[in-house]
Amino acid sequence: xxxxxxxxxxxxxxxxxxxxxxxxxxxxxxxxxxxxxxxxxxxxxxxxxxxxxxxxxxxxxxxxxxxxxxxxxxxxxxxxxxxxxxxxxxxxxxxxxxxxxxxxxxxxxxxxxxxxxxxxxxxxxxxxxxxxxxxxxxxxxxxxxxxxxxxxxxxxxxxxxxxxxxxxxxxxxxxxxxxxxxxxxxxxxxxxxxxxxxxxxxxxxxxxxxxxxxxxxxxxxxxxxxxxxxxxxxxxxxxxxxxxxxxxxxxxxxxxxxxxxxxxxxxxxxxxxxxxxxxxxxxxxxxxxxxxxxxxxxxxxxxxxxxxxxxxxxxxxxxxxxxxxxxxxxxxxxxxxxxxxxxxxx
Amino acid sequence: xxxxxxxxxxxxxxxxxxxxxxxxxxxxxxxxxxxxxxxxxxxxxxxxxxxxxxxxxxxxxxxxxxxxxxxxxxxxxxxxxxxxxxxxxxxxxxxxxxxxxxxxxxxxxxxxxxxxxxxxxxxxxxxxxxxxxxxxxxxxxxxxxxxxxxxxxxxxxxxxxxxxxxxxxxxxxxxxxxxxxxxxxxxxxxxxxxxxxxxxxxxxxxxxxxxxxxxxxxxxxxxxxxxxxxxxxxxxxxxxxxxxxxxxxxxxxxxxxxxxxxxxxxxxxxxxxxxxxxxxxxxxxxxxxxxxxxxxxxxxxxxxxxxxxxxxxxxxxxxxxxxxxxxxxxxxxxxxxxxxxxxxxx
Numbered sequence: 012x013x014x015x016x017x018x019x020x021x022x023x024x025x026x027x028x029x030x031x032x033x034x035x036x037x038x039x040x041x042x043x044x045x046x047x048x049x050x051x052x053x054x055x056x057x058x059x060x061x062x063x064x065x066x067x068x069x070x071x072x073x074x075x076x077x078x079x080x081x082x083x084x085x086x087x088x089x090x091x092x093x094x095x096x097x098x099x100x101x102x103x104x105x106x107x108x109x110x111x112x113x114x115x116x117x118x119x120x121x122x123x124x125x126x127x128x129x130x131x132x133x134x135x136x137x138x139x140x141x142x143x144x145x146x147x148x149x150x151x152x153x154x155x156x157x158x159x160x161x162x163x164x165x166x167x168x169x170x171x172x173x174x175x176x177x178x179x180x181x182x183x184x185x186x187x188x189x190x191x192x193x194x195x196x197x198x199x200x201x202x203x204x205x206x207x208x209x210x211x212x213x214x215x216x217x218x219x220x221x222x223x224x225x226x227x228x229x230x231x232x233x234x235x236x237x238x239x240x241x242x243x244x245x246x247x248x249x250x251x252x253x254x255x256x257x258x259x260x261x262x263x264x265x266x267x268x269x270x271x272x273x274x275x276x277x278x279x280x281x282x283x284x285x286x287x288x289x290x291x292x293x294x295x296x297x298x299x300x301x302x303x304x305x306x307x308x309x310x311x312x313x314x315x316x317x318x319x320x321x322x323x324x325x326x327x328x329x330x331x332x333x334x335x336x337x338x339x340x341x342x343x344x345x346x347x348x349x350x351x352x353x354x355x356x357x
Numbered sequence: 358x359x360x361x362x363x364x365x366x367x368x369x370x371x372x373x374x375x376x377x378x379x380x381x382x383x384x385x386x387x388x389x390x391x392x393x394x395x396x397x398x399x400x401x402x403x404x405x406x407x408x409x410x411x412x413x414x415x416x417x418x419x420x421x422x423x424x425x426x427x428x429x430x431x432x433x434x435x436x437x438x439x440x441x442x443x444x445x446x447x448x449x450x451x452x453x454x455x456x457x458x459x460x461x462x463x464x465x466x467x468x469x470x471x472x473x474x475x476x477x478x479x480x481x482x483x484x485x486x487x488x489x490x491x492x493x494x495x496x497x498x499x500x501x502x503x504x505x506x507x508x509x510x511x512x513x514x515x516x517x518x519x520x521x522x523x524x525x526x527x528x529x530x531x532x533x534x535x536x537x538x539x540x541x542x543x544x545x546x547x548x549x550x551x552x553x554x555x556x557x558x559x560x561x562x563x564x565x566x567x568x569x570x571x572x573x574x575x576x577x578x579x580x581x582x583x584x585x586x587x588x589x590x591x592x593x594x595x596x597x598x599x600x601x602x603x604x605x606x607x608x609x610x611x612x613x614x615x616x617x618x619x620x621x622x623x624x625x626x627x628x629x630x631x632x633x634x635x636x637x638x639x640x641x642x643x644x645x646x647x648x649x650x651x652x653x654x655x656x657x658x659x660x661x662x663x664x665x666x667x668x669x670x671x672x673x674x675x676x677x678x679x680x681x682x683x684x685x686x687x688x689x690x691x692x693x694x695x696x697x698x699x700x701x702x703x
Binding site: 230233234235236239240241242243244245246247248250251254276279280284287323324326327328329330331333334335337338348349350354355356357 | 576579580581582585586587588589590591592593594596597600622625626630633669670672673674675676677679680681683684694695696700701702703
């Protein structure tokens with residue numbers, strides 16, 4: 012698959028998670044990464060990333076991926092060798108931002124590039140497989156807690172434990188996508204400091220992560236409250252977190268994924284109790300940024316509706332998150348407060 | 358019932374609604390009001406209330422009720438003539454503040470004083486009737502939009518249309534409580550500028566008002582979003598407001614109160630569409646103040662549970678509001694962020 016000694020990797024979206032993936036891949040020596048940067052391009056071009064990492068070390072200065080670019084390259088027009096991997100670490104907000112498909116299309120070499128989605132959410136692979144039926148699609152679920160408090164400055168606070176595995180695709184032989192996943196895992200681990208695992212069952216992994224994300228992420232965004240405080244009140248867990256988790260369990264089961272008993276309490280107690288923690292969606296909401304509502308709450312809700320599973324709590328939570336998303340849109344000038352002509356509520 | 362020419366009225370809680378009730382009662386000439394003030398006592402003692410009212414006039418300066426006090430009088434200890442009416446206009450937050458029962462007890466003359474609850478919510482009369490079984494209890498639902506932006510300064514922006522009627526009580530003859538309600542309505546209207554109506558069916562009136570309050574008030578508090586914007590999005594109304602209203606309709610019906618068809622759309626379109634409006638609970642939430650969660654959402658939810666009506670949306674909304682209430686408590690030093698020893702979520 013690789014056309015050179017080093018794997019050619021294109022990474023789209025080098026915020027916290029993306030920059031740390033860059034660092035792991037490049038510092039292992041097995042990959043040459045081209046990173047597509049947006050808001051932090053100028054500062055990274057000038058000074059490189061500065062990184063404070065729990066695993067790679069604090070005070071790392073001037074880290075530059077092999078190449079940085081302002082936009083996704085067109086491999087045909089620019090006559091570039093194909094990318095072995097296209098790693099997507101952008102926030103997944105299909106409801107408000109141009110589809111990731113359009114973004115990466117020009118860089119994908121059919122039948123060659125494996126597309127790695129290091130993103131949150133459920134069913135995010137389906138549109139990718141549909142558009143690129145001849146390409147391997149890999150699912151990566153990353154638990155890392157990496158953020159970018161200032162442009163170009165990455166703070167990485169939790170051990171990087173990720174799982175990468177193949178999404179089943181009709182036209183790509185399983186052996187090929189398994190091999191692509193295993194090679195990616197090897198490249199990612201080569202630095203010797205992170206824990207990336209080959210994932211045999213990405214569907215299970217995504218549903219498992221949803222148990223936490225659909226509940227704690229959502230409620231933290233709506234209440235602007237950290238996970239530990241929720242647990243301290245007890246009733247926020249009893250009234251909201253547990254019912255949502257139970258609805259995710261039931262929907263996963265109807266979708267053929269049996270989540271283990273006790274996982275709910277394990278997820279409830281996941282974060283250290285000594286320091287409060289606001290999950291990513293809560294941080295987005297607090298800053299008035301867009302939230303990953305559709306892939307974290309909308310997608311399981313649609314699965315539940317398709318499968319006839321009752322999810323009344325998640326449904327209300329979804330309605331509220333869509334309301335908050337409108338506020339973010341208004342703040343960013345993407346929604347205007349006005350009555351459309353046919354609005355029955357005028 | 359009245360022992361002097363003028364009705365003797367004690368008014369507890371002279372914020373926006375209370376101050377305007379004072380003004381209507383005093384300026385009509387039929388009542389002598391003793392107002393119990395708290396945070397605005399000093400400024401009202403010094404300068405009186407200043408009032409900008411859509412009905413009574415703008416720029417009213419130096420309005421003083423006949424008497425003002427810092428605390429509820431003890432009619433026995435102070436050897437006072439009994440009060441004909443004890444009007445309660447405090448915010449109804451039984452979950453966080455000492456019960457209104459303890460507050461007014463010393464001022465109630467058994468068998469004489471009629472207790473008038475000019476407050477939001479459902480089933481708020483039950484504890485009053487239980488504690489004061491020999492006293493008439495009147496229910497007042499007020500639509501007025503009066504607020505106190507600075508201490509002692511009242512802004513009254515919507516015509517004062519209130520309804521006052523008797524709550525049924527086992528030991529008080531209906532004729533007596535009807536007469537007390539009608540006299541109160543007469544005293545209130547005597548100024549000639551407001552519209553207070555005798556209410557034959559206070560239960561209906563309270564359920565009717567809940568259609569708006571349980572939905573728009575709650576969602577405005579959770580989203581920090583005005584009513585008009587919710588209508589502009591459409592989906593906030595479709596996903597949240599209408600389902601909550603439907604649950605209130607169903608619960609009211611099970612409780613024997615049939616709300617008229619079309620009331621939901623009437624309530625949805627109630628506020629003028631030209632200017633956004635944040636209902637009281639939304640204002641409380643935005644300021645980090647306590648909200649009337651229990652009487653506006655908790656009480657109908659408990660009715661629904663008692664009557665076996667499914668209210669999944671309201672249940673989730675209630676859980677979220679209780680979460681927000683904890684934040685208000687923490688802000689005011691009434692809740693401490695810590696794990697109790699037996700907390701299973703530690």
